[in-house]
Amino acid sequence: MMPNKFSFIFFLFLSITVYPQKFDSLALTPPMGWNSWNTFACDINEQLIRETADAMVSTGMNDAGYLYINIDDCWHGERDSLGFIQPDPERFPSGMKEIADYIHSKGLKFGIYSCAGWKTCGGKPASRGYEFQDAIQYAEWGVDYLKYDWCNTEKLNAEGAYLNMRNALYAAGRPIVFSICEWGNNKPWEWGKNTGHLWRTTGDIINCFDCVVDHGTWKSWGVMQILDKQEGLRIHAGPDHWNDPDMMEVGNGMSVSEDRAHFSIWCMLAAPLIAGNDLRNMSKETVEILTNKEVIAVDQDSLGIQGLKYLSENNIEMWFKPLINDEWAVCFLNRGSEEGLIEFAWKEHNVKDDFSKKEINFNNITYTIRDLWKKENIGTTEKIFTAKIPSHDVIMLRLFQEE
Numbered sequence: 147m148m149p150n151k152f153s154f155i156f157f158l159f160l161s162i163t164v165y166p167q168k169f170d171s172l173a174l175t176p177p178m179g180w181n182s183w184n185t186f187a188c189d190i191n192e193q194l195i196r197e198t199a200d201a202m203v204s205t206g207m208n209d210a211g212y213l214y215i216n217i218d219d220c221w222h223g224e225r226d227s228l229g230f231i232q233p234d235p236e237r238f239p240s241g242m243k244e245i246a247d248y249i250h251s252k253g254l255k256f257g258i259y260s261c262a263g264w265k266t267c268g269g270k271p272a273s274r275g276y277e278f279q280d281a282i283q284y285a286e287w288g289v290d291y292l293k294y295d296w297c298n299t300e301k302l303n304a305e306g307a308y309l310n311m312r313n314a315l316y317a318a319g320r321p322i323v324f325s326i327c328e329w330g331n332n333k334p335w336e337w338g339k340n341t342g343h344l345w346r347t348t349g350d351i352i353n354c355f356d357c358v359v360d361h362g363t364w365k366s367w368g369v370m371q372i373l374d375k376q377e378g379l380r381i382h383a384g385p386d387h388w389n390d391p392d393m394m395e396v397g398n399g400m401s402v403s404e405d406r407a408h409f410s411i412w413c414m415l416a417a418p419l420i421a422g423n424d425l426r427n428m429s430k431e432t433v434e435i436l437t438n439k440e441v442i443a444v445d446q447d448s449l450g451i452q453g454l455k456y457l458s459e460n461n462i463e464m465w466f467k468p469l470i471n472d473e474w475a476v477c478f479l480n481r482g483s484e485e486g487l488i489e490f491a492w493k494e495h496n497v498k499d500d501f502s503k504k505e506i507n508f509n510n511i512t513y514t515i516r517d518l519w520k521k522e523n524i525g526t527t528e529k530i531f532t533a534k535i536p537s538h539d540v541i542m543l544r545l546f547q548e549e
């Protein structure tokens with residue numbers, strides 16, 4: 147039975163009598179999808195959402211694993227006379243149920259946005275005081291994913307506020323991925339595991355590889371700055387509870403190398419892969435980056451172990467990520483402005499991950515090396531690996547054993 151407005155009291159009763167929890171197993175691998183904010187901010191409407199759903203299928207994004215079409219801030223109109231939130235009638239005249247149905251008819255899932263405060267960051271009506279009612283409305287519309295922001299939350303306790311919305315979603319009865327967007331100020335990695343499926347670890351990303359933009363009361367962060375803020379957080383992530391370094395800026399104006407590096411790093415971090423570009427107008431390079439299935443497989447690996455920084459020397463970092471069946475992903479990242487030279491003698495290294503208890507001793511085991519961007523096998527770990535790496539680019543490898 148689908149909940150509707152008239153079952154409000156019934157669900158309120160249920161919410162008090164059933165022990166609330168998060169919906170389990172909705173994000174056993176990091177969620178993949180698209181979100182409107184990074185490109186469109188408040189300039190959104192239902193035509194954009196429908197066209198984006200179409201493009202997600204026609205460009206091969208859905209085939210590569212992207213599933214959620216998430217509408218961010220500013221879809222809101224007013225609350226009706228009973229307090230139920232309604233979409234902006236000019237931007238979304240068909241209503242959210244019809245849009246959700248359209249998205250579902252394409253085999254995709256539908257995400258929406260709200261905020262724990264009394265107004266969203268964009269100044270629209272938010273959920274404070276309406277949590278259970280909003281959850282019922284979302285369930286009725288067919289929402290599958292809720293991003294829940296943290297603006298205008300004076301005096302609220304973050305953990306309590308997110309638990310409250312988690313409980314409201316659970317009481318409404320429709321499984322909804324719960325995305326905690328609290329920017330890391332209250333350390334959501336310490337309490338988010340049983341509350342949501344992912345939590346933002348930082349403030350907002352910007353389409354810049356290595357810079358900070360100061361807006362006065364808040365800052366937005368480049369890809370490198372966000373990467374550095376993940377330090378120490380990997381022990382908190384795993385299947386169904388992910389660190390979220392924010393939605394992607396691939397295809398939003400950085401160079402192809404920078405986009406490739408950004409995407410590769412997000413995959414090494416087992417980050418949610420939420421595209422933030424205009425899917426209706428993508429360059430060939432952008433599509434190639436976003437749909438590289440071998441790189442995506444690193445992100446989506448079923449062990450769900452976030453990668454670790456192993457070395458950092460002369461602007462070049464080397465990252466390892468343990469994968470299923472004792473395979474590993476390896477990523478060299480050149481943060482510098484000059485081309486770099488890599489010489490890595492595998493056999494001189496014993497990689498040990500105290501967190502996952504995975505270890506490689508290259509003297510006892512020989513791996514075949516696959517270059518995931520060239521899409522070819524390039525030798526084994528018997529030999530010293532040498533390569534040139536352009537500025538702001540990566541070399542991403544998968545180590546596996548041949549039968």
Ligand code: GLA
Nearest residue numbers: 183218219267268295327350
């Ligand atoms: C915050 C979030 C962003 C976006 C905007 C919308 O800044 O962190 O991701 O949702 O609000 O206003």
